Amino acid sequence: MFFRRSLLLNLYKLSDIFILIVSLLFAWFITDHTKTITLEYLLSLHIRLADEIMLLIIVFLWGAVLHSCRFYKSRRLDGHIQEWKDIVKATTIGTVVILVCGQIFSVKVFTGQFLSVFWLSSTILTISFRTILRYSLNQLRIYGRNLRFILMVGANKNSCYFVRKVQEHEEWGYRILGYVDDHKNCHGENIRLLGNLDDFSTILRSQVVDEVVIALPLDSQYERAQQIIKEAEEQGIIIRYIFQLFDTKFTTLKTGTFAGFWILTAASRPYGYGRYLLKRTMDSVVGLAFIILTFPLMLAAAFAIKLTSPGPIYFAQERVGYNKRIFRLYKFRTMVMGAEKEQEKYQILNEMDGPVFKIRNDPRITKVGRWLRKTSIDELPQLFNVIGGSMSLVGPRPLPIRDYNGFTQDWQRKRFSIKPGITCTWQISGRNDISFEDWMKLDLEYIDNWSFIGDLKILFKTIPAVIGGRGAL
Numbered sequence: 001m002f003f004r005r006s007l008l009l010n011l012y013k014l015s016d017i018f019i020l021i022v023s024l025l026f027a028w029f030i031t032d033h034t035k036t037i038t039l040e041y042l043l044s045l046h047i048r049l050a051d052e053i054m055l056l057i058i059v060f061l062w063g064a065v066l067h068s069c070r071f072y073k074s075r076r077l078d079g080h081i082q083e084w085k086d087i088v089k090a091t092t093i094g095t096v097v098i099l100v101c102g103q104i105f106s107v108k109v110f111t112g113q114f115l116s117v118f119w120l121s122s123t124i125l126t127i128s129f130r131t132i133l134r135y136s137l138n139q140l141r142i143y144g145r146n147l148r149f150i151l152m153v154g155a156n157k158n159s160c161y162f163v164r165k166v167q168e169h170e171e172w173g174y175r176i177l178g179y180v181d182d183h184k185n186c187h188g189e190n191i192r193l194l195g196n197l198d199d200f201s202t203i204l205r206s207q208v209v210d211e212v213v214i215a216l217p218l219d220s221q222y223e224r225a226q227q228i229i230k231e232a233e234e235q236g237i238i239i240r241y242i243f244q245l246f247d248t249k250f251t252t253l254k255t256g257t258f259a260g261f262w263i264l265t266a267a268s269r270p271y272g273y274g275r276y277l278l279k280r281t282m283d284s285v286v287g288l289a290f291i292i293l294t295f296p297l298m299l300a301a302a303f304a305i306k307l308t309s310p311g312p313i314y315f316a317q318e319r320v321g322y323n324k325r326i327f328r329l330y331k332f333r334t335m336v337m338g339a340e341k342e343q344e345k346y347q348i349l350n351e352m353d354g355p356v357f358k359i360r361n362d363p364r365i366t367k368v369g370r371w372l373r374k375t376s377i378d379e380l381p382q383l384f385n386v387i388g389g390s391m392s393l394v395g396p397r398p399l400p401i402r403d404y405n406g407f408t409q410d411w412q413r414k415r416f417s418i419k420p421g422i423t424c425t426w427q428i429s430g431r432n433d434i435s436f437e438d439w440m441k442l443d444l445e446y447i448d449n450w451s452f453i454g455d456l457k458i459l460f461k462t463i464p465a466v467i468g469g470r471g472a473l
Contacts, residue, residue: 009072012133013063016071019125020062021055027118028109054105058098065094080131087126095119141173148174149208153200153228154215155181155191158242162215177207197224201231211238278452283393286459287386298380301332301372309366311337314381319398322419327390329398330381334369335362354436355406356399382422394455395421396443415443418450428461 066072069090095115102110140146150166152159159179166174178192180200194203203209212232216225225241232239255262302313315333317340318326342364343357352358365373372378385391391398398420407413425442426434434442446454 012072015129016063016066016126017059019122019129020059023118023122023125024058026121027114030117031109031111031114054101054107058101061097061101062094065097066090069093080134083130083134084127087130088123091119091123091126094122137173138171142170146173148210149177150174150211150213151177151194151203151207151209152179152213152215153181153197153225154185154217154221155179155183155193156185156215156217159213159215160186160191162213162242174211177209197228200228204232204235204237209237211240213240213242215242275452279392279455280389282452282455283386286393287383290380291383291387294380294383297377298332301368301377301380304368305333305366305372308368309333309336318401319420320401320404320416321390321398322416324404324413324416325390326401327385327398329385329391332369332372332378332381334366334372334378335364336366339364352436354439355403355408356436357403379422386422390419392419392421394423394458395419396424396446397421397426409440411444412440414447415440418447423458423462425458428458 069086071086071090095118098118099110099115101107137146152163163176166172166176176192178194180195180197180203181193182196184191184193194207204212212228214225214228216228218225229239257263305313312333315331315335316328317331319329321327346359346362346364347357349359350357351360369378382391386393395418396415425446426439429442
């Protein structure tokens with residue numbers, strides 16, 4: 001087993017070095033237009049010692065990059081897409097490393113065109129080789145080669161579900177030996193019970209066991225699980241544990257280290273750092289573009305406000321943002337001075353349910369303000385909030401502190417787990433024509449199903465919603 005694993009790893013490493021050299025030669029062949037490159041020319045080349053040293057450095061750094069990207073871990077449980085993503089990431093970082101080496105050692109051949117061809121060829125060759133090898137290994141496992149045997153500890157719903165998933169994928173190369181438990185807690189399943197928990201150590205000594213998967217509930221079986229882990233550890237067997245600590249729908253669980261301790265992180269945030277960076281980049285680029293494009297319109301609005309009603313051009317208000325951080329939101333002023341102080345006076349006319357306050361024909365709104373609201377031009381200064389980082393282009397609308405204090409359900413507060421936005425699903429679904437609870441549900445649906453493409457769709461759908469003034473007060 002270990003010999004085959006070592007042989008396979010060495011095959012991977014040799015193939016990666018071969019692909020690296022082939023890609024370098026191919027990039028050179030494509031981009032070097034000064035000579036006619038023939039077989040006789042290649043054979044007549046005299047490689048200098050400096051070139052050999054440079055090649056060795058590149059090979060070493062390339063291998064280090066692949067190792068850092070976990071290129072040589074077991075891939076039997078990973079899907080094609082995840083492996084391809086890792087390959088693109090590794091070849092991109094490796095190409096950047098070669099670019100830096102070229103700059104340090106003044107290698108003139110490492111031009112932008114050369115590195116582009118190299119990156120493309122190394123990526124395509126690596127993906128092709130890994131895909132062919134993966135298919136070959138999967139076929140071997142289906143026919144009973146390169147197998148790993150699992151002993152299940154705990155016969156319950158979670159373990160039975162786990163076993164069914166494993167048995168659906170023969171290409172993973174895992175085979176279930178059976179279960180160890182004091183009781184069968186999953187009725188209707190075809191369970192092969194090898195013994196009770198006290199027999200665990202004996203079963204390990206008598207069976208070919210590569211991995212132990214523990215599915216015992218920690219709340220009632222912690223001491224037994226700890227003992228089983230100790231016994232498996234003593235015999236050098238891989239231990240896996242099926243987490244049953246939380247019953248979650250959208251929360252994802254990840255393991256890692258924090259301050260030197262192994263920890264389990266449960267997060268319901270819809271995107272990690274890479275996707276957050278993509279969203280933030282879109283906010284900065286598109287937000288700045290919108291500011292430039294709409295600046296004449298904002299200038300005209302500012303003049304109209306100043307000429308038609310006394311008071312400042314902008315309205316600034318403290319709003320509840322990301323994880324309930326308070327920030328100042330900016331809008332064009334659409335109401336008369338002192339309008340906030342008069343809100344309680346008009347509370348009886350409120351047309352929205354829940355803690356929010358909206359009146360279709362609010363007497364505090366100025367003539368220019370009514371037009372600004374109808375066209376949503378009053379929201380344009382929030383682009384500066386987006387550039388500043390307190391808001392996003394797309395996200396749940398930021399609410400005043402007064403409205404937040406009126407929330408009665410904790411599930412509604414999940415809308416504050418991401419940055420607020422200028423537009424969201426609520427804006428394109430009728431705005432003030434829908435109930436407060438449906439509004440909150442739309443926000444949560446957006447959070448749980450967030451995607452970059454989804455943000456683009458919302459931005460494009462916001463345009464006709466604004467032009468039509470649908471749901472605006």
